[in-house]
Every structure is written in C-alpha cells, then in structure tokens.
Amino acid sequence: MKLTVNGKTHEVDVEDDMPLLWVLRDELGITGPKYGCGIAQCGACTVHEDGVAVRSCQLAAGDVVGEITTIEGLGTPNTLHAVQEAWIDLQVAQCGYCQAGQIMQAASFLDLNSEPTDDQIDAAMSGNLCRCGSYPRIREAVKSAATKLRRV
Amino acid sequence: MRGLVLAVLIAGPVTAQDAPTKAQGLAAWDDIYAVTSHPRCTNCHVGAGGIPMWNGLTYGADAVHGMRVQAGENRVGAETMPCRTCHIGVASANAIPHAPPMIDDAWRLPPPELAWLDKSSEDICEQLRDPETNDGFTMDELATHLETSAFVAWGFDPGAGRSVPPIGLDEMVVALNLWAAAGTPCASDP
Known part of the structure; x- marks a missing residue:
C-alpha cells in the first residue's frame, strides 16, 4: 500500500491491520512517534492525519486515508x-x-x-x-x- | 414485559386492528427506558456540558471519561481534543479492553437535547416522543435509526467485556414499535 508521510510517498508491504505506529517505526524508520501503551491511553504515538491529531497505535495502516505528518515533518x-x-x-x-x-x-x-x-x-x-x-x-x-x- | 415483547414477536407485527393498549405501551416503554438509562447509552447521551462518562470495566460506576475530555458545543471535541483522535472512524471488533471503541462513523456525542444521563423515565419518555426534542425523528424514523445506526449497533455489542443493555437490539425495536403503536404513552400522562 501507499502511505504519504511528511510529504513523501512510501510503498509499504504490510498487513492492513498493522498499526500505523508500527509501520512508521519498523518499516519506515521514522522513530519520532513513540510506543507507550498501545491503547490510546498515553498519547506518545500522536501524529497528524491531514492535520488532525491521531493516535497512531490505533489507526491501522489500511485505514489511513490522509497524509501523515510526524514530529520529523512538523518543522x-x-x-x-x-x-x-x-x-x-x-x-x-x-x-x-x-x-x-x-x-x-x-x-x-x-x-x-x-x-x-x-x-x-x-x-x-x-x-x-x-x-x-x-x-x-x-x-x-x-x-x-x-x-x-x-x-x- | 420481555414476555409481552416475545409474544408480539411470535404473533407478528402490531396492526391497526389490534393496536396495543396504553398499559401495553407503558410496559413497552419500561423496556425502552431500561435501555436508554443503561450506561452504554448514558455515557454519551449527556447534557450541554459535553463531558462523556465511563462505566464498568475497572472504572467503577459513573466515572467521568478520562483525559479530561470535553466534546464542547460542537459535540466532537473540535475546540480541545477531537473524539476522532482516539476513536478512529472505522469498523472494528473492539476486542481490546480499555482501547477506544471504534465504529464506521464519526465518533461524537448526541445533541444535548437528547441527554439521558440522570433523567427520569418520564423525562426521557416525553423527550423521545416529541420531534421537537428528539432531534426531529418520527417513530418510524426512530425505529429505522435503531436498525441502521452504527452507534446503536455498537451499543448492543460493545465488545471487550463492556456491559450491554438488558434487552437486545431486536427486542428494543419491537418495544419501540409497540410503544409507538400504543400512541407513545408516558406514565406522566393524565
């Protein structure tokens, strides 16, 4: 599947239900977003999807519909x-x-x-x-x- | 009352010829109220303050939603933390305890006029039968809403050990149709 992260489009070969956080960290090497709890209770994995904050541990790769921005792409x-x-x-x-x-x-x-x-x-x-x-x-x-x- | 609902289920839909009595309508309302007063519904059917609740699991009874969530006047948390930050708008098995539930719809609170938390049976009865206070629904539309809303479907099958209302969704639809056919009686009626 294709994911656009920090303005760059990536082709990633992952299962649809892999959390975006895993894709970012383990597949793309974008390690700014952190793993804390895995159940949206801590916020450490927060990224933007089309500018809106989202817990990337909860958003499955196959459900990403917008452009992702991580701390690496904020400034x-x-x-x-x-x-x-x-x-x-x-x-x-x-x-x-x-x-x-x-x-x-x-x-x-x-x-x-x-x-x-x-x-x-x-x-x-x-x-x-x-x-x-x-x-x-x-x-x-x-x-x-x-x-x-x-x-x- | 569950016996009455089951009898109606077996006997088929209520027709104009055998419209239920007021007493049957009030009994059906008791079933409806058992659902609308259940935490699975009242957690989000909150008033103008826009602060949802948590209930059960390890949170105990009537706990305020964690993370200081404020849905605000827009009911989606747009001025603070949007509901969708955690409640992703996709269908999910919701199998992980304490993870935010997700449905194939934008997570949000119902309008404040549909507040059920801490409301009496009479209050909710009068609210739900009046399109002025029930978000403009006719009874037929309300039944369709029950049958088609992703929120309602989730409420009856919330997953991950969350408590469920005392009757199932099918029984709820039957009770609503019976109450409607009886003329939407409320206990407060003269």
Missing part, C-alpha cells in the same frame, strides 16, 4: 514550528519520551483553536501523559505558542 531545525520553539524556549522536556506526542497534539490543537482558554488547553493536552510531570511547562509552552501563532 525543521531552521524553521521550527511555533510549538517546537516554545518547547525549547521553556525547556519543557525532561526525559523527552512523550514530547513528540505532546508537540503533535499541541500543534493540531492550536490549528483548530487559535484562541484557546486555559481550560481548553488543559482539556486538549490531558490525553498526553508525562511521567516526569512536566505538565506546568507543557501548559506554559502551549499558551506561549498560541500567542506567537496569533501574531503570524
């Missing part, structure tokens, strides 16, 4: 996405395992809701777990990115 070192910039500015990451999912969730959220309330930020990010407990910095970074994106 580049020279042109970071506003959420990535905020992540660096506020030094959000501790161990860093969850941050690809956190950033992808936040980027999609701010694309859908450019003027979020604090409560909406908490609701949007509560499906992404951080075992280091960096939640206060995550919240600040999302707020900072929202402000920056509104100026664009």
Whole structure:
C-alpha cells in the first residue's frame, strides 16, 4: 500500500491491520512517534492525519486515508514550528519520551483553536501523559505558542 | 414485559386492528427506558456540558471519561481534543479492553437535547416522543435509526467485556414499535 508521510510517498508491504505506529517505526524508520501503551491511553504515538491529531497505535495502516505528518515533518531545525520553539524556549522536556506526542497534539490543537482558554488547553493536552510531570511547562509552552501563532 | 415483547414477536407485527393498549405501551416503554438509562447509552447521551462518562470495566460506576475530555458545543471535541483522535472512524471488533471503541462513523456525542444521563423515565419518555426534542425523528424514523445506526449497533455489542443493555437490539425495536403503536404513552400522562 501507499502511505504519504511528511510529504513523501512510501510503498509499504504490510498487513492492513498493522498499526500505523508500527509501520512508521519498523518499516519506515521514522522513530519520532513513540510506543507507550498501545491503547490510546498515553498519547506518545500522536501524529497528524491531514492535520488532525491521531493516535497512531490505533489507526491501522489500511485505514489511513490522509497524509501523515510526524514530529520529523512538523518543522525543521531552521524553521521550527511555533510549538517546537516554545518547547525549547521553556525547556519543557525532561526525559523527552512523550514530547513528540505532546508537540503533535499541541500543534493540531492550536490549528483548530487559535484562541484557546486555559481550560481548553488543559482539556486538549490531558490525553498526553508525562511521567516526569512536566505538565506546568507543557501548559506554559502551549499558551506561549498560541500567542506567537496569533501574531503570524 | 420481555414476555409481552416475545409474544408480539411470535404473533407478528402490531396492526391497526389490534393496536396495543396504553398499559401495553407503558410496559413497552419500561423496556425502552431500561435501555436508554443503561450506561452504554448514558455515557454519551449527556447534557450541554459535553463531558462523556465511563462505566464498568475497572472504572467503577459513573466515572467521568478520562483525559479530561470535553466534546464542547460542537459535540466532537473540535475546540480541545477531537473524539476522532482516539476513536478512529472505522469498523472494528473492539476486542481490546480499555482501547477506544471504534465504529464506521464519526465518533461524537448526541445533541444535548437528547441527554439521558440522570433523567427520569418520564423525562426521557416525553423527550423521545416529541420531534421537537428528539432531534426531529418520527417513530418510524426512530425505529429505522435503531436498525441502521452504527452507534446503536455498537451499543448492543460493545465488545471487550463492556456491559450491554438488558434487552437486545431486536427486542428494543419491537418495544419501540409497540410503544409507538400504543400512541407513545408516558406514565406522566393524565
């Protein structure tokens, strides 16, 4: 089957029911999305399908209908996405395992809701777990990115 | 009441000549309410707050949906975390405990006027028989909805150890048709 990931089309020979996360990591070597729980309870595997956050452990390869974007395709070192910039500015990451999912969730959220309330930020990010407990910095970074994106 | 429903099933559809009595209609409503008040339905048939529920498995009774989910006024979580982020819109066996259920439709909450959580039998009865408050359904359309909705089908066969309503979908359709044929009586009627 064909999958478009980060603007590049790949031909992959996998079973239809293989989770997209497996395809990305094991078949395409795109290891930004992380495996955490496998049942959409942690958010570490979050990628975008046509810009909307989706848990790639739940989306079967055969059910992908849109273009996939992973953390590797969100920005580049020279042109970071506003959420990535905020992540660096506020030094959000501790161990860093969850941050690809956190950033992808936040980027999609701010694309859908450019003027979020604090409560909406908490609701949007509560499906992404951080075992280091960096939640206060995550919240600040999302707020900072929202402000920056509104100026664009 | 289940005996009555089964008798009607065996006897064939209700006709104009043998319209059920009000008492039979009220008994059919009791079956309908047993379904509409079941957590498999009330978990998503929530009010304007748009916060769905979890129930059973290891969550206990009447737990709020995890992840601080807020479906919002749009009922799909568009302003926070879309339902579809986890509830992928594809048919699934839903065999994995605690994984998000999936159906071949866009996961969403019903309109807030169709709230059933914490509503009395009389409240839901009056709500469901009135197209002004039942999302515009006639009784025939409501029966068709029961028979064709992927959400409804999933509710009666949710998989992965999730609890199911006390009667099956076929019995629910029979009860609805019987209640409709009896003139949609409610216990609150004079």
